[in-house]
Amino acid sequence: MAGLPDAVKALFDEPVFVSLATVNADGSPQSTVHWVARDGDDLLLSTVRGRRHADNVERDPRVSVMAFDPGDPYRYVEVRATAHVTTEGGRALIDDLMEKYRGRRPYQGDGPDAVRLVVRVPPEHVVLRGY
């Protein structure tokens, strides 16, 4: 396990957009943009079961989450980790993210059958540039 420096915690506490890299079934990489929340040193991403990156994480939980400071893109952080996926708290997380990024809640973008997942990312390896 690795901790996050305070400056990096502050970055993730802003409404910053992060990239999530996962591995497809054939071993090739995939990447998507996500909102992010933070719980201590852990990063929390929200997704819906059945999306490609969600399927990827449920099959192979190794991920890389990367963010750069929009005000200074030469400062960036990569967090590599083995993610934990759960449905517990899935609705609360997307509502919290909606409030953080859009200033209102609840999140109403899901269809009735959407299963919201929490992807918890406990940092194992943290790469910093510019911090």
Add this chain to the structure above:
Amino acid sequence: MAGLPDAVKALFDEPVFVSLATVNADGSPQSTVHWVARDGDDLLLSTVRGRRHADNVERDPRVSVMAFDPGDPYRYVEVRATAHVTTEGGRALIDDLMEKYRGRRPYQGDGPDAVRLVVRVPPEHVVLRGY
């Protein structure tokens, strides 16, 4: 092969920062931030031999390049491809990128032994959101 819509070409022609996802030797994903140039539908990234992501691409050329519009992060593009790596044109590319992103040339950040690589990314699969 897949083409890029004009709006996406325009995004890559801006000094936008892209994420490059590669696969480590153990099969886990890795991601880094890069400058980007465009040659027709191909994306061109510059790196230096021996960096982790460069080693990854030379071992397994399957990559995912992702960018979002800084003015509207809900518009983003993912390009999945098998990259081609070459030393040819490596110095010219980093000089061009220095001019695009920093407004001056040449790039002088490399040590004397740095081997500059061109990572050419011909789109095979393009995922668009918001475009």
